[in-house]
Amino acid sequence: xxxxxxxxxxxxxxxxxxxxxxxxxxxxxxxxxxxxxxxxxxxxxxxxxxxxxxxxxxxxxxxxxxxxxxxxxxxxxxxxxxxxxxxxxxxxxxxxxxxxxxxxxxxxxxxxxxxxxxxxxxxxxxxxxxxxxxxxxxxxxxxxxxxxxxxxxxxxxxxxxxxxxxxxxxxxxxxxxxxxxxxxxxxxxxxxxxxxxxxxxxxxxxxxxxxxxxxxxxxxxxxxxxxxxxxxxxxxxxxxxxxxxxxxxxx
Amino acid sequence: xxxxxxxxxxxxxxxxxxxxxxxxxxxxxxxxxxxxxxxxxxxxxxxxxxxxxxxxxxxxxxxxxxxxxxxxxxxxxxxxxxxxxxxxxxxxxxxxxxxxxxxxxxxxxxxxxxxxxxxxxxxxxxxxxxxxxxxxxxxxxxxxxxxxxxxxxxxxxxxxxxxxxxxxxxxxxxxxxxxxxxxxxxxxxxxxxxxxxxxxxxxxxxxxxxxxxxxxxxxxxxxxxxxxxxxxxxxxxxxxxxxxxxxxxxxxxxxxxxxxxxxxxxxxxxxxxxxxxxxxxxxxxxxxxxxxxxxxxxxx
Ligand SMILES: Nc1ncnc2c1ncn2[C@@H]1O[C@H](COP(=O)(O)OP(=O)(O)OP(=O)(O)O)[C@@H](O)[C@H]1O
Ligand SMILES: [Mg+2]
Numbered sequence: 372x373x374x375x376x377x378x379x380x381x382x383x384x385x386x387x388x389x390x391x392x393x394x395x396x397x398x399x400x401x402x403x404x405x406x407x408x409x410x411x412x413x414x415x416x417x418x419x420x421x422x423x424x425x426x427x428x429x430x431x432x433x434x435x436x437x438x439x440x441x442x443x444x445x446x447x448x449x450x451x452x453x454x455x456x457x458x459x460x461x462x463x464x465x466x467x468x469x470x471x472x473x474x475x476x477x478x479x480x481x482x483x484x485x486x487x488x489x490x491x492x493x494x495x496x497x498x499x500x501x502x503x504x505x506x507x508x509x510x511x512x513x514x515x516x517x518x519x520x521x522x523x524x525x526x527x528x529x530x531x532x533x534x535x536x537x538x539x540x541x542x543x544x545x546x547x548x549x550x551x552x553x554x555x556x557x558x559x560x561x562x563x564x565x566x567x568x569x570x571x572x573x574x575x576x577x578x579x580x581x582x583x584x585x586x587x588x589x590x591x592x593x594x595x596x597x598x599x600x601x602x603x604x605x606x607x608x609x610x611x612x613x614x615x616x617x618x619x620x621x622x
Numbered sequence: 623x624x625x626x627x628x629x630x631x632x633x634x635x636x637x638x639x640x641x642x643x644x645x646x647x648x649x650x651x652x653x654x655x656x657x658x659x660x661x662x663x664x665x666x667x668x669x670x671x672x673x674x675x676x677x678x679x680x681x682x683x684x685x686x687x688x689x690x691x692x693x694x695x696x697x698x699x700x701x702x703x704x705x706x707x708x709x710x711x712x713x714x715x716x717x718x719x720x721x722x723x724x725x726x727x728x729x730x731x732x733x734x735x736x737x738x739x740x741x742x743x744x745x746x747x748x749x750x751x752x753x754x755x756x757x758x759x760x761x762x763x764x765x766x767x768x769x770x771x772x773x774x775x776x777x778x779x780x781x782x783x784x785x786x787x788x789x790x791x792x793x794x795x796x797x798x799x800x801x802x803x804x805x806x807x808x809x810x811x812x813x814x815x816x817x818x819x820x821x822x823x824x825x826x827x828x829x830x831x832x833x834x835x836x837x838x839x840x841x842x843x844x845x846x847x848x849x850x851x852x853x854x855x856x857x858x859x860x861x862x863x864x865x866x867x868x869x870x871x872x873x874x875x876x877x878x879x880x881x882x883x884x885x886x887x888x889x890x891x892x893x894x895x896x897x898x899x900x901x902x903x904x905x906x907x908x909x910x911x912x913x914x915x916x917x918x919x920x921x922x
Contacts, residue, residue, distance in 0.1 A: 375915075487914060510898055519911040530882055536894075539886045543895040547904075548911050564882060576884045 373494045375502045376620060377517040380527040381537030383414075383508040386558040387527055389591070390613070391505040392420035393601045394525075397617045399450060399459035403500040406446065406493055408432065408464045410486070410517060411507040412476055415466035419596050421449040423463060431467035435489055436481040442489040443496040455602045462497055483512045487520055509537075510544060518545050523552040523620055525582070529559045530569060535576075542577050554582040554619055561587050582619045583612035634658050634665045641672055648683065649841070650676040684853065691715055692857040705869035706738075710751030712862040713739045716835060719854045720818065723837035723846075728777055729866060730831055734761035735777050738831070738869075745812060762802070774802035777832045780819040784829060787819040790848040818849035822863040831866045833859060 378391045388411075395405045409417045409432065418428070430445040446462040453461070467473060494502050504517045518524055524545050528534040545553055557573055560566060566584040574581050588609055591600055601610045637655065644650040658669035695711060709727055717725040724742040727750075728735035737757040739750040749755040762775050764782055773779045779798065780787050789795045792803055792814050807814050814836050822831040838849045898904055 512903060515898070515904065515907055519907045520914040522915060532885070535884045535886055536891065539891045540894045540898070543891065544898055547895075547899050548908060551915070569882065572882060572884055576886065 373499050373502060374523060374620070375490065375494070375504065375521045376523045376525065377504040377506060377514075377521040378525045378527065379506045379514060379518065379541065380508055380534070381510070381541045382529075382531075382534050385508075385527040385529055385534070386556075386585075387411075387508075388417040388420060388505050389596060389600065390525065390527060390556060390558070390616075391503050392417055392599050393610075393613045394617055394620070395461050395501075395503055396453055396457065396599045396601050397614060398501055398621075399453075399457040399461045402458040404460045404462075404498055406462045406464065406497060406499040406502040407505065408490070408493075408502065409466040409505050410513050411505060412466045412513075413473065413507055415468055415473075416596070417505045418463065418465040418468065420599060421461070421463050422452040422598070423447055423449055423465060425468055428465055428468075431465050431472070432489075433467040433472050433476055435464075436476065436485055441496075442493045446493060446497060453599055453602055459500075462493075462499070464493065483516050486513055486516055490520060510541060515544070515548070518550060519548045521550060523554065524550045525554050525556055525616070525620075526579075527556045527558050528573070530557060530561070530564060539577065542579055552620075553579055554616065555579050556582055556616060557584040559587045560584055580619070582616040585609050585612045634661070634669070638665070638668060638672060641669075641676070645672070645676045645679055650680065652677055652680070687719070687854055688857065691719075692854060692861070695858070695861050705865050705872055706750075707752050708865045709862065709869060710739050710741075710753075712858055712865060713741055713751075713833070716833060716855060716858045716862070717741065717743070719852055719858065720835050720849055721839050721841055722818075722835040722849070723839060724812075724814075724835070726777075726834045726836075727862065727866070728762070728781075728832045728834070729870070730764075730781060730829055731761075733764045735764070735781060735832055736761040738866075742810075742812070742836075745810065759806075772802070774799050775806075776800055776803050776814075776817050776819045777834050778802070780821045780834075781829045781832050784821050784823065784827075786821065787817055788849050789817050791815050792817050815846045816848050820859055822859065822866055824863060824867055830863070830870060833862055 376394070378387050378394070380387050391407060395407050398405045407417065409415050412432070427447065429447070430440040432445055434440045435442045435445050442464065445464045447465065448460065449463045450457055450459070450461045490502060493499065504521065506514045506517055526538060526541055526545070528538045542553070555573060555577060557569055560569055566586065570581045570584045586608060588607070590604055590607065591609065594600055594603060600607070601613055604610055637658065641650060641654050644654065652673065655669040655673055659666055659673060661669070695708070695715065698708060713725040713727050716722070723744050725739070726737065727739040729738050737750060737759055740757050741748050749757040762778050763772055764778050766772050771782050773782060776787055776792060792800045803814060816836070816838050818835045820833045821829045822833060824830050835849060837846045839845065840847050
């Protein structure tokens with residue numbers, strides 16, 4: 372049985388891609404076979420975290436959506452890119468980073484239903500235990516689809532007034548789609564906040580489980596998405612928080 | 623053994639002995655024996671040596687004061703998080719070193735000088751800081767309602783001009799209108815005379831507060847005298863600026879913590895959710911959602 376997990380936030384820059392990559396690494400460290408799809412077609416980014424160079428990208432999600440390849444042909448084995456041995460496997464399906472291809476898919480659109488087929492195919496073909504979906508902020512059709520097919524949804528927010536309203540809408544929409552498991556992750560919390568207090572307030576406001584509250588971290592800033600935090604800083608409080616999140620996703 | 627009665631009170635020897643006592647008591651004034659030092663004889667040499675020694679003693683004394691008082695405060699500043707207490711200590715020490723009857727520390731906020739610490743020995747007042755007593759006085763505004771500068775108070779004058787004010791008698795001072803200061807005195811039944819108001823400027827040359835010392839007293843006579851320059855005071859001013867800076871930073875952090883209020887407009891939320899969920903796409907998706915999930919789950 373495989374589990375599909377969407378990682379989402381209403382606003383951009385909350386840490387979706389970093390969280391997705393770290394969840395993947397932690398799951399793979401425990402021996403799981405993990406797929407990661409970058410559905411942020413407009414502004415792809417997660418390939419950077421896995422050190423996947425443009426020259427190494429054979430096929431992308433765009434090629435699949437245009438019928439140029441099967442979904443598994445766009446999956447790149449990136450376990451060796453982590454900078455540490457992992458027991459399991461990680462396959463990344465990147466979105467194209469070629470400006471022309473991004474422009475084309477935005478202009479022409481694509482059949483969102485194909486995404487669903489692709490997700491199912493890749494889970495089956497690569498015998499995945501988990502499929503992680505890194506999303507584009509907001510609530511567009513592909514995000515709604517991702518949420519609809521997910522067994523678990525991680526909603527990220529920052530303690531920032533700009534995040535609160537949209538997050539409330541996201542939570543309600545996800546509830547209407549009957550997502551079996553919804554976990555919230557509060558990220559980039561400035562040092563002057565009390566993490567437990569933040570957790571309580573967020574849980575009360577959204578009536579949802581907060582899996583972890585992660586502090587803003589200079590190490591994360593300095594790493595600047597050039598690697599996977601949980602691997603570089605295995606004992607850091609952020610890594611501990613991410614582990615808690617992973618444990619709850621597995622439970 | 624010399625018989626003391628044989629020495630006349632104004633004799634050089636008597637004066638030298640008095641000077642030695644003064645050195646011992648720590649109130650030797652350099653130059654006390656200057657006329658004797660001109661004497662080319664042995665007494666002159668003795669007076670000269672004594673003066674040199676006394677000056678050394680007072681320098682050492684001074685260094686000791688620095689060592690004993692200022693440095694520990696500096697250390698506390700780097701470790702201590704209780705800025706309120708530090709500021710109080712700094713005001714008390716500044717009063718001590720200048721022998722001032724009163725000391726006040728203001729913080730500049732919203733174009734007004736707000737009282738942080740207020741201490742007045744003769745009125746037996748200690749407010750703000752660790753005293754727990756709220757300071758009941760209104761802040762001193764830097765600008766009048768018509769927008770013009772308010773220079774009627776010693777402290778607002780200092781903050782506006784970025785200049786220290788050191789005056790022997792605020793009531794007699796030429797070129798200042800200290801009506802506000804006089805009004806304050808009338809309210810508190812006090813007579814402010816000698817003033818030292820020091821604007822505290824941060825590293826960006828922004829005035830963040832004012833340290834005000836009132837009524838320096840002659841240690842012996844209690845007479846109110848003008849304030850003198852003092853190295854230790856300068857060190858305390860630097861420390862007070864750093865502590866006030868920390869106090870401001872901490873206060874702004876505290877404010878932010880209080881600000882973690884998650885506000886959601888519920889009617890807008892309902893409307894925004896409806897805008898999404900009432901689309902055809904969403905309805906279809908919802909109908910299929912469980913089926914889609916089961917497909918992926920059971921595929922294996
Ligand atoms: N806890 C943290 N502390 C400090 N910086 C962080 C933290 N989490 C993420 N960041 C930084 O925030 C930036 C955005 O992260 P990331 O790309 O993962 O967000 P995203 O939600 O995927 O953004 P987008 O919406 O643009 O896809 C990155 O530079 C990352 O290093
Ligand atoms: Mg991203």
